[in-house]
Amino acid sequence: TRSTRPQRLLGAVQKNATRGDPGSVIQAIDHYCRNKEWAMNVGDEKGCILDSVVSEVNPATVLELGTYCGYSTVRIARLLPPHAKLITLEFNPAVAAIARQVIAWAGLEDKVQLVEGASGDFIPRIKEQFGVKTFDLVFLDHWKEYYLPDTKLMEECGLLRKGSVLLADNVVCPGAPDYLEYVRSSPRYESRYFKSHLEYTKVEDGLEKSVFLG
Numbered sequence: 475t476r477s478t479r480p481q482r483l484l485g486a487v488q489k490n491a492t493r494g495d496p497g498s499v500i501q502a503i504d505h506y507c508r509n510k511e512w513a514m515n516v517g518d519e520k521g522c523i524l525d526s527v528v529s530e531v532n533p534a535t536v537l538e539l540g541t542y543c544g545y546s547t548v549r550i551a552r553l554l555p556p557h558a559k560l561i562t563l564e565f566n567p568a569v570a571a572i573a574r575q576v577i578a579w580a581g582l583e584d585k586v587q588l589v590e591g592a593s594g595d596f597i598p599r600i601k602e603q604f605g606v607k608t609f610d611l612v613f614l615d616h617w618k619e620y621y622l623p624d625t626k627l628m629e630e631c632g633l634l635r636k637g638s639v640l641l642a643d644n645v646v647c648p649g650a651p652d653y654l655e656y657v658r659s660s661p662r663y664e665s666r667y668f669k670s671h672l673e674y675t676k677v678e679d680g681l682e683k684s685v686f687l688g
């Protein structure tokens with residue numbers, strides 16, 4: 475049977491990237507998606523904005539919602555200080571299996587905990603199951619209509635502290651209008667839009683960075 479897009483993306487990593495070299499994994503995926511077959515990674519343009527926010531926050535604890543093939547997981551984990559932890563949630567088991575191999579190829583498995591399941595089920599259990607008190611940075615990149623309910627859930631579960639940073643992908647395309655309205659109008663967030671483009675295209679998209687004020 476025909477391979478899947480995530481399987482072909484992993485093949486490009488194994489063929490073109492050097493084991494243990496996260497930069498070469500990122501380059502191999504971007505080259506494949508720009509020249510062979512589009513895939514819904516955050517990509518190189520928005521990826522540079524992601525890198526700058528990760529470097530600025532210098533987080534000890536990171537939560538990523540929506541791993542997909544692990545491209546943004548590798549981008550984030552490669553910048554983390556030694557002992558920092560990244561928990562990434564992926565709903566689709568077949569996709570999670572590919573992401574594990576991409577993360578391993580980059581040599582970052584010690585910094586990353588990939589959990590299979592739906593964010594709505596896991597967020598309430600993260601504290602006791604993973605021993606995390608609060609997250610310094612959350613990268614939202616899962617189903618766009620879940621951004622708002624999951625943000626409210628993280629607030630209710632006490633997973634955010636004064637200064638926690640939420641960074642949301644795709645706030646323009648495919649869009650997360652209810653989430654944008656919430657973080658931009660709530661007195662509990664200081665929000666800023668980083669204009670960019672949908673990965674590997676000229677279509678407008680961007681990242682919304684929202685600091686939780688407590």
Ligand SMILES: C[C@H](C[C@H]1O[C@@H](n2cnc3c(N)ncnc32)[C@H](O)[C@@H]1O)NC(=O)c1cc(-c2ccc(F)cc2)cc(O)c1O
Pocket residue numbers: 514515516539540541542543563564565566569591592593594615616617618620643644647648672673
């Ligand atoms: C949603 C996906 C990313 C992954 O998220 C996992 N997921 C879902 N819901 C949950 C959960 N509740 N918990 C954990 N994981 C979860 C899933 O299985 C996908 O693997 N991302 C997108 O759909 C996405 C789409 C586009 C896009 C833009 C223009 C187009 F014309 C077509 C597509 C661009 C992007 O940049 C995306 O990010």
Ligand SMILES: [Mg+2]
Pocket residue numbers: 514515516615643644
């Ligand atoms: Mg995305």
